[in-house]
Amino acid sequence: MNFQGYRRPDGKGGTRNFVLVIPSVGCSQGVAQAIARGLKGVIYLPNILGCGQMGEDHRLVKKTLVGFGTNPNVFGVLIVGNGCEQLSPTEIADGIVTTGKRIEVIVIQEVGGTRKTIALGKRVVKEMRDAAVTLDREPIHLSELILGTECGGSDYTSGLASNPAVGVACDMLVAEGGTIILSETPELIGAEHILAKRARTPEMGKQILNAVAWWEQMAIAAGHNIRESNPAPGNIAGGITTLEEKSLGCIYKAGSSPLDEVITYASHPTKRGLVFMDTPAHDIEQLTGMVAGGAQVVLFTTGRGTPSGSPIAPVIKITGNRNTYLTMRDNTDIDVSRILKGREAIQSAGKRIFEEVISVASGKVTKAEKVGQRDFCIFKMNMNI
Amino acid sequence: MESKTRAIVINEKDNVATALRPLHAGTPVSVEIKGCVEKIKLRSDIPMGHKFALKDMEEGEAVIKYGEPIGQSTVRIIQGEHVHVHNVVSQPRGGSR
Numbered sequence: 001m002n003f004q005g006y007r008r009p010d011g012k013g014g015t016r017n018f019v020l021v022i023p024s025v026g027c028s029q030g031v032a033q034a035i036a037r038g039l040k041g042v043i044y045l046p047n048i049l050g051c052g053q054m055g056e057d058h059r060l061v062k063k064t065l066v067g068f069g070t071n072p073n074v075f076g077v078l079i080v081g082n083g084c085e086q087l088s089p090t091e092i093a094d095g096i097v098t099t100g101k102r103i104e105v106i107v108i109q110e111v112g113g114t115r116k117t118i119a120l121g122k123r124v125v126k127e128m129r130d131a132a133v134t135l136d137r138e139p140i141h142l143s144e145l146i147l148g149t150e151c152g153g154s155d156y157t158s159g160l161a162s163n164p165a166v167g168v169a170c171d172m173l174v175a176e177g178g179t180i181i182l183s184e185t186p187e188l189i190g191a192e193h194i195l196a197k198r199a200r201t202p203e204m205g206k207q208i209l210n211a212v213a214w215w216e217q218m219a220i221a222a223g224h225n226i227r228e229s230n231p232a233p234g235n236i237a238g239g240i241t242t243l244e245e246k247s248l249g250c251i252y253k254a255g256s257s258p259l260d261e262v263i264t265y266a267s268h269p270t271k272r273g274l275v276f277m278d279t280p281a282h283d284i285e286q287l288t289g290m291v292a293g294g295a296q297v298v299l300f301t302t303g304r305g306t307p308s309g310s311p312i313a314p315v316i317k318i319t320g321n322r323n324t325y326l327t328m329r330d331n332t333d334i335d336v337s338r339i340l341k342g343r344e345a346i347q348s349a350g351k352r353i354f355e356e357v358i359s360v361a362s363g364k365v366t367k368a369e370k371v372g373q374r375d376f377c378i379f380k381m382n383m384n385i
Numbered sequence: 386m387e388s389k390t391r392a393i394v395i396n397e398k399d400n401v402a403t404a405l406r407p408l409h410a411g412t413p414v415s416v417e418i419k420g421c422v423e424k425i426k427l428r429s430d431i432p433m434g435h436k437f438a439l440k441d442m443e444e445g446e447a448v449i450k451y452g453e454p455i456g457q458s459t460v461r462i463i464q465g466e467h468v469h470v471h472n473v474v475s476q477p478r479g480g481s482r
Contacts, residue, residue, distance in 0.1 A: 156434050160403055164395050164451075190475070194453045239403065239434035241448075241468070242475045245455035252395075252451045339393070340405050345417075346395065 001176055002139040003361035005296075006075070009100030013140035014072035015296040015361040018043045018312050019128045021078045021121070022065055024092055025050035025085035031114055032080045035121035041132060042125045043311050046376050050087040052384040062087055064266045064378045066095030067292025069103070073312045075132040076102030078125050080117065083109030102128055137363065143177030143272060145361060148290035148298035148313070149254050150184070152283040155303025156238050159249025161320025161339040161349070162301035168350020169299065169357060170255035170274075179272045181290045182254035183279040186215045189226050190243025195251055195276070199259040207262040211278040253301055265379055266292035283308055284377040287315070297361050299353065307331045308375050309368025314360045317367060318353060333367050392416050392425075394439065396452035401436040401468050403450075408437075429467040436468040448473050 005013040019042045023032035026048040036044035045068060049061045069077045069092065077096055081089030089105045096103055104124050111117040149166060151158055170180045188195060192212040196205035219226050231240045240246050260273035266289045269275040279289040283306065290298060291313045298315040300308065305328035309315045319325050322337035334356060338344035360366055392402040394416050402416045408431040413424045416439065423439070431437050436450070442462040447454040456473040466472075 160393060160395065160405075160434075191453070236470055239432065239436065239469070241436070241470055241473050242456040244453075244475060245450060248451040248453055248455060256396075256452060342391070342393070342405065346393075 001142050001358070003142060003145065003358050004137040004363065005140040005144075005361060006072070006135055007138055007140065008072050010098070012072035012099075012294075013144040013296070014074070015145075015314060015363075016073040016312060017041070017075050017132050017135060018073060019076050019078070019125050019132055020045065020069060020074045020312060021080060021125060022069060022092060023047050023050070024065070024079055024081040024087050024089040027051070027082040027085065028080040028108055031108060031117050031121065034114075034118045035078070035080065035125060039122070039125060039129065041129050043374065045311055046374075047378070049378055049380065049384070051085040053086060053380070054382050054385060057380045057382050057384075058086060060265060060380060061378055062091060062095070064288060064292040065092050067266045067268070067294070068312060069096035069101075070099050070268075071291060071294055071296070071312055073296050074101065075135065076128040077104070078121060078128070079103070079105045080121060081105065081107045083107045102131070104128075141177070142173060142358070145173065145297065145357075146179040146181060146269060146293070146295045147173055147357060148181045148183075148287070148293075148295035149300075150283065150286055150290070150298060151187075151250055151253055151301040152308065153302045153304035153306045154250070155321060157320030157337065157340060158301055158303045159246075159252070161336050161346075162303070162318045163249055163253035164346045165320075165336045165339065165349035165353055166253040166299050166301055166318060167255040168347055169353035170253070171257060172350065172354040173357065174255065174257045174273055177272055179269050180254050180257070180274050181269065181277050181293060181295055182251065182274065183277040183290060184250070184281040184286050185211050185278050186219070186226060186281045187250045188212050188247055189216060190230065191247035191251055194244065194248065195259065198257075198274075199262075204259060204262050208259070208276060211262070211276075215280075253299070263293065265289045268294045280379055282377070282379070284375045285379040287375065288377055289379060297357055299357070302332070305331060307368070307371070307373050309366070309371075309373030311374040311376055314366045315368045315373075316353075316356055316360055329367075330371050331367050331373075392437070394418050395450060398449055398452040400439050400442060400449045402439055403436050404431040404433055407431070407433050426465050428463055428465040431467055438462045438464050438466050438468050440464050447476070
């Protein structure tokens with residue numbers, strides 16, 4: 001099966017066709033925002049990092065910004081630097097250049113201040129956008145699609161309706177040769193051995209166990225034992241018996257395929273099928289990591305409701321809570337609450353979600369896009385200096 | 386219609402169902418497994434969101450939900466019985482615990 005997408009010079013398929021303005025550092029963020037302001041099809045990344053960062057954090061910011069630039073949903077990129085930052089704009093450009101897409105770099109200190117840089121930047125992105133709009137959508141096979149999965153603001157309906165239904169949709173995409181990203185490592189705790197058993201190789205299984213152990217140790221070092229405080233008394237009163245059960249409710253949204261690869265934050269999958277990305281459970285850091293890893297569409301389940309969206313990837317919200325669907329209608333795309341009334345089978349709700357993925361990949365606008373939710377947050381471990 | 390709305394089986398491998406509303410002991414509840422409707426007579430009251438056994442389980446048997454083991458029974462569990470912290474614990478495993 002195909003979706004209607006934008007073919008990029010590197011052969012990848014985009015579901016959107018944005019010109020992206022990337023500030024390489026917090027100092028150029030305001031100028032980047034002003035460049036994109038009022039221009040349809042031009043998006044800026046609200047990046048406030050890129051300077052004064054230590055070790056791994058510096059590397060993660062570069063990797064994430066490069067990942068957004070290389071994401072197939074982006075037609076061309078303008079990188080705006082200040083001139084003296086730790087992460088140089090040309091380093092970011094060098095990371096994106098292999099995609100063959102249009103890249104321009106401008107530096108505030110060289111151009112000569114805010115006003116001149118905004119004026120020059122606007123000229124550059126307008127020209128890119130004029131080229132972008134001449135591109136037509138064409139059939140692209142679903143095996144080219146990377147679908148991110150996420151849950152946030154979960155309630156009792158998540159494990160019973162929205163996650164199982166999304167799981168069905170994920171299995172359908174894997175059957176078409178597509179790729180699913182499962183992430184939020186801390187939420188695997190208690191069921192990591194079950195997911196590890198689904199790994200194609202013992203090494204991959206060990207990577208899952210190690211990733212969970214790392215997060216668990218970090219939490220313990222900060223004074224919080226996730227395993228011992230879960231399931232919480234409220235979970236048990238609600239019917240959750242063990243931590244395995246709680247975590248499986250979260251894992252189940254990625255379906256039941258064997259695990260094909262384990263990757264680090266913001267890395268690109270090199271295999272198709274089910275891929276696990278090691279990310280925090282923080283909704284926006286997780287979402288940002290998956291989109292930087294190449295996800296062109298994201299499925300996001302919620303119980304209590306969530307407004308989140310990504311700057312460049314459409315995010316489809318699914319809830320099993322009828323009340324949330326009604327009260328947060330401008331944020332929520334799909335209502336699967338009929339599963340809990342026995343009026344819709346999980347399988348049929350999953351099929352509806354799969355069809356929505358194809359429609360959205362082909363251009364249908366999601367609620368998060370309609371209301372302008374463009375959330376962005378890069379995972380970091382240390383303070384800035 | 387009414388009988389279909391009271392409990393859900395998430396994966397066809399599961400040996401427990403989840404109550405979608407408070408259910409009472411002695412009531413027969415219909416659940417759908419692989420497209421077939423099966424009637425289970427409840428042995429205990431089941432609060433909403435809680436699980437009951439779809440079949441008899443021996444002591445130490447894996448309790449399956451989402452098609453995966455969520456724990457094991459600590460006593461023999463009869464079909465239709467409440468399955469929760471009083472008769473299920475996490476499966477023992479070496480390593481990270």
